[in-house]
Protein backbone atom coordinates (compact mmCIF):
# COMPACT_ATOMS: atom_id res chain seq x y z
CA UNK A 173 0.00 0.00 0.00
CA UNK A 174 1.34 3.47 -0.76
CA UNK A 175 0.88 6.84 0.88
CA UNK A 176 -0.95 8.33 -2.12
CA UNK A 177 -4.13 6.70 -0.85
CA UNK A 178 -3.97 8.93 2.21
CA UNK A 179 -3.98 12.68 2.57
CA UNK A 180 -1.17 14.12 4.62
CA UNK A 181 0.92 10.94 4.96
CA UNK A 182 4.60 10.74 4.02
CA UNK A 183 5.92 7.22 3.54
CA UNK A 184 9.71 7.29 3.82
CA UNK A 185 11.43 4.82 1.51
CA UNK A 186 15.10 3.96 1.96
CA UNK A 187 17.14 0.75 1.63
CA UNK A 188 18.26 0.99 5.26
CA UNK A 189 14.59 1.15 6.31
CA UNK A 190 13.76 -1.95 4.23
CA UNK A 191 16.60 -3.91 5.82
CA UNK A 192 15.90 -2.70 9.37
CA UNK A 193 12.14 -3.20 9.13
CA UNK A 194 12.88 -6.81 8.20
CA UNK A 195 15.03 -7.18 11.32
CA UNK A 196 12.18 -5.71 13.39
CA UNK A 197 9.53 -7.91 11.81
CA UNK A 198 11.57 -11.11 12.26
CA UNK A 199 10.20 -13.04 15.25
CA UNK A 200 13.69 -14.42 15.99
CA UNK A 201 15.25 -10.95 16.47
CA UNK A 202 16.40 -10.44 20.07
CA UNK A 203 16.06 -7.30 22.20
CA UNK A 204 19.50 -5.80 21.47
CA UNK A 205 19.14 -6.13 17.71
CA UNK A 206 15.54 -4.91 17.87
CA UNK A 207 16.53 -1.75 19.75
CA UNK A 208 19.43 -1.02 17.42
CA UNK A 209 17.32 -1.40 14.26
CA UNK A 210 14.49 0.73 15.68
CA UNK A 211 16.93 3.48 16.63
CA UNK A 212 18.47 3.53 13.13
CA UNK A 213 15.08 3.90 11.46
CA UNK A 214 14.09 6.52 14.05
CA UNK A 215 16.96 8.77 12.89
CA UNK A 216 15.72 8.67 9.28
CA UNK A 217 12.13 9.37 10.38
CA UNK A 218 13.26 12.22 12.63
CA UNK A 219 15.24 13.83 9.81
CA UNK A 220 12.13 13.86 7.60
CA UNK A 221 9.73 14.85 10.39
CA UNK A 222 11.76 18.02 11.03
CA UNK A 223 11.90 19.08 7.39
CA UNK A 224 9.20 21.76 7.67
CA UNK A 225 10.75 23.58 10.63
CA UNK A 226 10.95 27.32 9.96
CA UNK A 227 14.38 28.96 9.91
CA UNK A 228 15.56 32.40 10.95
CA UNK A 229 18.61 33.99 9.41
CA UNK A 230 21.44 35.96 11.00
CA UNK A 231 24.88 37.09 10.06
CA UNK A 232 27.77 34.76 10.85
CA UNK A 233 31.46 35.42 10.34
CA UNK A 234 33.54 32.62 8.84
CA UNK A 235 37.35 32.86 8.90
CA UNK A 236 37.02 34.26 5.36
CA UNK A 237 34.00 36.60 5.33
CA UNK A 238 30.56 37.37 6.69
CA UNK A 239 27.75 35.17 5.38
CA UNK A 240 24.17 34.19 6.15
CA UNK A 241 23.67 31.81 9.08
CA UNK A 242 20.53 29.88 9.99
CA UNK A 243 18.88 28.76 13.18
CA UNK A 244 15.62 26.96 13.84
CA UNK A 245 12.95 29.50 14.65
CA UNK A 246 10.25 27.36 16.27
CA UNK A 247 10.56 25.47 19.53
CA UNK A 248 10.06 21.73 19.27
CA UNK A 249 8.21 19.45 21.67
CA UNK A 250 8.48 15.67 21.41
CA UNK A 251 5.62 13.66 22.92
CA UNK A 252 6.19 9.90 23.09
CA UNK A 253 3.13 7.75 23.74
CA UNK A 254 4.34 5.41 26.51
CA UNK A 255 5.80 2.99 26.45
CA UNK A 256 6.80 2.13 22.91
CA UNK A 257 7.07 5.77 21.80
CA UNK A 258 10.18 6.13 23.95
CA UNK A 259 12.09 4.13 21.35
CA UNK A 260 11.64 6.92 18.79
CA UNK A 261 12.11 10.05 20.88
CA UNK A 262 15.91 10.02 21.31
CA UNK A 263 16.44 10.31 17.56
CA UNK A 264 14.53 13.60 17.52
CA UNK A 265 16.51 14.86 20.52
CA UNK A 266 19.76 14.17 18.67
CA UNK A 267 18.71 16.75 16.05
CA UNK A 268 17.00 19.18 18.48
CA UNK A 269 18.89 18.77 21.77
CA UNK A 270 16.86 21.48 23.55
CA UNK A 271 13.46 20.10 22.56
CA UNK A 272 10.94 19.80 25.36
CA UNK A 273 9.60 16.32 26.05
CA UNK A 274 6.02 15.63 27.11
CA UNK A 275 4.74 12.19 28.03
CA UNK A 276 1.37 10.53 27.47
CA UNK A 277 0.89 7.12 29.07
CA UNK A 278 -1.63 4.85 27.35
CA UNK A 279 -2.21 1.15 27.22
CA UNK A 280 -4.65 -0.64 24.96
CA UNK A 281 -7.26 -2.74 26.69
CA UNK A 282 -6.72 -6.26 25.35
CA UNK A 283 -10.44 -6.95 24.94
CA UNK A 284 -11.89 -3.68 23.69
CA UNK A 285 -8.64 -2.50 22.00
CA UNK A 286 -9.46 0.97 23.33
CA UNK A 287 -6.61 2.99 24.86
CA UNK A 288 -6.65 3.50 28.63
CA UNK A 289 -4.87 6.70 29.69
CA UNK A 290 -2.68 6.40 32.80
CA UNK A 291 -0.33 9.40 32.73
CA UNK A 292 0.11 12.82 31.17
CA UNK A 293 2.78 15.46 31.61
CA UNK A 294 2.96 18.14 28.93
CA UNK A 295 5.39 21.07 29.26
CA UNK A 296 4.35 24.70 28.68
CA UNK A 297 4.50 26.01 25.13
CA UNK A 298 2.30 23.44 23.44
CA UNK A 299 0.31 26.19 21.64
CA UNK A 300 3.28 27.61 19.72
CA UNK A 301 5.68 24.69 19.48
CA UNK A 302 6.00 22.16 16.70
CA UNK A 303 4.68 19.13 18.58
CA UNK A 304 5.81 15.71 17.35
CA UNK A 305 3.77 12.84 18.77
CA UNK A 306 5.78 9.63 18.42
CA UNK A 307 4.64 6.01 18.60
CA UNK A 308 6.02 3.16 16.47
CA UNK A 309 2.62 1.49 15.92
CA UNK A 310 -0.60 2.97 14.54
CA UNK A 311 -3.12 0.13 14.61
CA UNK A 312 -6.79 1.11 15.15
CA UNK A 313 -5.56 4.67 15.63
CA UNK A 314 -7.30 4.91 19.01
CA UNK A 315 -4.15 5.78 20.97
CA UNK A 316 -2.89 8.35 18.46
CA UNK A 317 -6.38 9.87 18.21
CA UNK A 318 -6.59 10.24 22.01
CA UNK A 319 -3.10 11.73 22.16
CA UNK A 320 -3.72 14.23 19.35
CA UNK A 321 -7.15 15.20 20.76
CA UNK A 322 -5.64 15.77 24.21
CA UNK A 323 -2.94 18.02 22.76
CA UNK A 324 -5.42 19.86 20.53
CA UNK A 325 -7.56 20.57 23.63
CA UNK A 326 -4.46 22.04 25.26
CA UNK A 327 -4.15 24.37 22.26
CA UNK A 328 -1.56 22.59 20.08
CA UNK A 329 -1.68 23.98 16.55
CA UNK A 330 1.39 22.51 14.86
CA UNK A 331 1.06 18.76 15.33
CA UNK A 332 2.86 15.93 13.51
CA UNK A 333 2.62 12.19 14.11
CA UNK A 334 5.75 10.06 13.66
CA UNK A 335 5.27 6.32 13.41
CA UNK A 336 7.16 3.25 12.24
CA UNK A 337 4.33 1.04 10.93
CA UNK A 338 0.77 2.16 10.21
CA UNK A 339 -2.31 0.11 9.46
CA UNK A 340 -4.70 1.54 6.84
CA UNK A 341 -7.46 1.49 9.51
CA UNK A 342 -5.44 3.83 11.75
CA UNK A 343 -4.51 6.17 8.92
CA UNK A 344 -8.17 6.44 7.90
CA UNK A 345 -9.08 7.35 11.48
CA UNK A 346 -6.43 10.08 11.64
CA UNK A 347 -7.45 11.37 8.21
CA UNK A 348 -11.04 11.73 9.46
CA UNK A 349 -10.39 13.04 12.95
CA UNK A 350 -7.19 15.07 12.47
CA UNK A 351 -7.03 16.09 8.80
CA UNK A 352 -4.42 18.77 9.54
CA UNK A 353 -1.94 16.42 11.23
CA UNK A 354 0.85 15.21 8.94
CA UNK A 355 1.94 11.59 9.52
CA UNK A 356 5.49 10.45 8.78
CA UNK A 357 5.94 6.68 8.63
CA UNK A 358 8.27 3.94 7.38
CA UNK A 359 5.57 1.43 6.39
CA UNK A 360 1.88 1.09 5.62
CA UNK A 361 0.97 -2.53 6.24
CA UNK A 362 -1.95 -4.64 4.99
CA UNK A 363 -4.59 -4.64 7.72
CA UNK A 364 -5.45 -5.45 11.32
CA UNK A 365 -6.17 -8.98 12.54
CA UNK A 366 -8.98 -9.97 14.90
CA UNK A 367 -6.89 -8.91 17.92
CA UNK A 368 -6.33 -5.49 16.30
CA UNK A 369 -2.65 -6.26 15.70
CA UNK A 370 -1.02 -5.00 12.53
CA UNK A 371 -0.54 -7.61 9.76
CA UNK A 372 2.25 -8.43 9.01
CA UNK A 373 3.48 -5.90 11.60
CA UNK A 374 6.11 -6.85 14.17
CA UNK A 375 4.01 -7.94 17.13
CA UNK A 376 3.88 -5.84 20.28
CA UNK A 377 6.44 -3.06 19.84
CA UNK A 378 6.59 -2.16 23.54
CA UNK A 379 7.14 -5.73 24.63
CA UNK A 380 9.83 -6.36 22.03
CA UNK A 381 11.64 -3.08 22.77
CA UNK A 382 11.55 -3.46 26.57
CA UNK A 383 11.92 -7.24 26.75
CA UNK A 384 8.57 -7.80 28.46
CA UNK A 385 5.92 -10.30 27.41
Ligand SMILES: O=P(O)(O)OC[C@H]1O[C@H](OP(=O)(O)OP(=O)(O)O)[C@H](O)[C@@H]1O
Nearest residue numbers: 254255256279280311312313314315378
Ligand atom coordinates in the same frame (compact mmCIF):
# COMPACT_ATOMS: atom_id res chain seq x y z
O1 LIG B 1 -3.58 2.30 17.27
P1 LIG B 1 -3.94 1.52 18.50
O2 LIG B 1 -4.96 0.45 18.21
O3 LIG B 1 -4.35 2.39 19.63
O4 LIG B 1 -2.65 0.68 18.91
C1 LIG B 1 -1.38 1.25 18.95
C2 LIG B 1 -0.90 1.38 20.36
O5 LIG B 1 -0.64 0.09 20.94
C3 LIG B 1 0.70 0.01 21.38
O6 LIG B 1 0.85 0.37 22.70
P2 LIG B 1 0.42 -0.59 23.92
O7 LIG B 1 -1.00 -0.34 24.29
O8 LIG B 1 0.79 -1.99 23.58
O9 LIG B 1 1.30 -0.05 25.11
P3 LIG B 1 2.88 -0.19 25.36
O10 LIG B 1 3.54 0.81 24.47
O11 LIG B 1 3.03 0.10 26.80
O12 LIG B 1 3.29 -1.60 25.01
C4 LIG B 1 1.41 0.99 20.47
O13 LIG B 1 2.67 1.38 20.93
C5 LIG B 1 0.42 2.11 20.37
O14 LIG B 1 0.47 3.02 21.44
Ligand SMILES: O=c1cc[nH]c(=O)[nH]1
Nearest residue numbers: 311369370375376377
Ligand atom coordinates in the same frame (compact mmCIF):
# COMPACT_ATOMS: atom_id res chain seq x y z
O1 LIG C 1 0.44 -4.57 15.97
C1 LIG C 1 0.39 -3.86 17.00
C2 LIG C 1 -0.78 -3.21 17.41
C3 LIG C 1 -0.75 -2.45 18.53
N1 LIG C 1 0.39 -2.36 19.24
C4 LIG C 1 1.54 -2.98 18.86
O2 LIG C 1 2.57 -2.86 19.52
N2 LIG C 1 1.50 -3.73 17.76
Ligand SMILES: [Mg+2]
Nearest residue numbers: 376377378379
Ligand atom coordinates in the same frame (compact mmCIF):
# COMPACT_ATOMS: atom_id res chain seq x y z
MG1 LIG D 1 2.54 -2.76 23.77
